[in-house]
Amino acid sequence: MNNIGNVADKFYTAFVMLDYKAMNSCYSPDAVFSDPVFGILQGKEITSMWEMLCNTAKDFSVSFHQVAKDDDYYTYKWVANYTFSKTGRRVVNTVTSYLHVQNNLITEQTDEFSFYKWSRQALGSTGLLFGWSSVIKNKVRKNARNNLEVFMKKSKK
Numbered sequence: 001m002n003n004i005g006n007v008a009d010k011f012y013t014a015f016v017m018l019d020y021k022a023m024n025s026c027y028s029p030d031a032v033f034s035d036p037v038f039g040i041l042q043g044k045e046i047t048s049m050w051e052m053l054c055n056t057a058k059d060f061s062v063s064f065h066q067v068a069k070d071d072d073y074y075t076y077k078w079v080a081n082y083t084f085s086k087t088g089r090r091v092v093n094t095v096t097s098y099l100h101v102q103n104n105l106i107t108e109q110t111d112e113f114s115f116y117k118w119s120r121q122a123l124g125s126t127g128l129l130f131g132w133s134s135v136i137k138n139k140v141r142k143n144a145r146n147n148l149e150v151f152m153k154k155s156k157k
């Protein structure tokens with residue numbers, strides 16, 4: 001059951017609703033984020049990423065649950081179901097998220113998932129054949145970062 005007893009639950013509850021404003025209010029201004037697609041993001045890059053992803057989400061749903069809590073560290077599992085906009089392919093991505101919370105704000109977040117499994121779903125045969133390679137991973141990351149930069153320029157973030 002999802003209760004809104006901490007900032008991490010607030011973040012994921014907002015994510016279910018694609019409410020990027022509520023999600024972004026959960027971050028410290030100097031927060032650091034990383035995942036296999038975007039790499040390392042900081043501050044405004046993080047909040048812009050969530051705004052961009054929430055605004056472009058197609059056929060999206062997410063479920064989540066807290067796995068562990070140790071002092072200011074939280075571990076969550078979440079599963080996103082969506083249509084990948086570049087290929088129109090259906091993706092079910094299972095993510096483990098590690099969050100560090102201070103003063104009721106997320107200061108660090110590391111999302112981990114199998115890039116190869118994701119790429120097979122999102123990219124089809126290219127992902128199946130080459131999704132394990134650094135060439136594909138770097139290409140996907142470069143594309144994601146470029147999309148974020150364009151979004152931030154348009155939004156003047």
